[in-house]
């Protein structure tokens with residue numbers, strides 16, 4: 299259970315993180331509606347301009363991310379899975395064919411929340427400290443890592459995600475398809491970039507490589523990545 303980890307993301311959640319992650323609403327007049335809630339963005343919709351437009355953020359967060367929340371609630375309401383934490387749903391439905399709908403929507407809910415925190419205004423540049431040391435040890439240098447991350451994102455066929463994950467003392471780049479997520483497989487994700495077309499098409503059209511290069515150069519939140527290290 300990593301519910302408390304949300305605290306380390308530095309977000310002023312409007313209600314308890316455990317509730318945000320999918321526990322049923324608590325009793326009381328200020329309780330949120332039952333079911334999973336759309337997590338708040340850690341910044342304003344225009345915070346990532348000029349690199350990601352308000353228009354993209356409005357669709358991506360307000361429509362796509364919201365749809366995963368709504369679909370998950372539709373699929374779980376009235377079932378034993380209602381009110382379960384999102385991470386538990388993802389890990390327990392991974393690879394279960396008849397639960398594919400729950401998995402896809404729960405994993406996309408988690409992935410997008412992780413993605414928003416993987417970026418910040420004034421991001422990019424170089425990490426520091428232990429994270430930089432681990433990157434340099436794992437990839438023969440920070441510039442080599444950035445190139446490998448961008449190339450992995452370009453090489454992901456169709457929709458998916460590119461990740462930096464921790465594997466013991468080393469770091470690795472991982473690609474996942476569609477909703478799949480390292481968290482479902484027990485890996486520790488540090489940072490991610492969404493390479494579904496809806497993430498970049500309005501701003502970059504088919505230029506996925508330009509979007510990924512922009513991500514590592516200008517938006518990557520290395521402080522967040524470092525906070526996820528074990």
Ligand code: FE
Nearest residue numbers: 362492494497
């Ligand atoms: Fe997306």
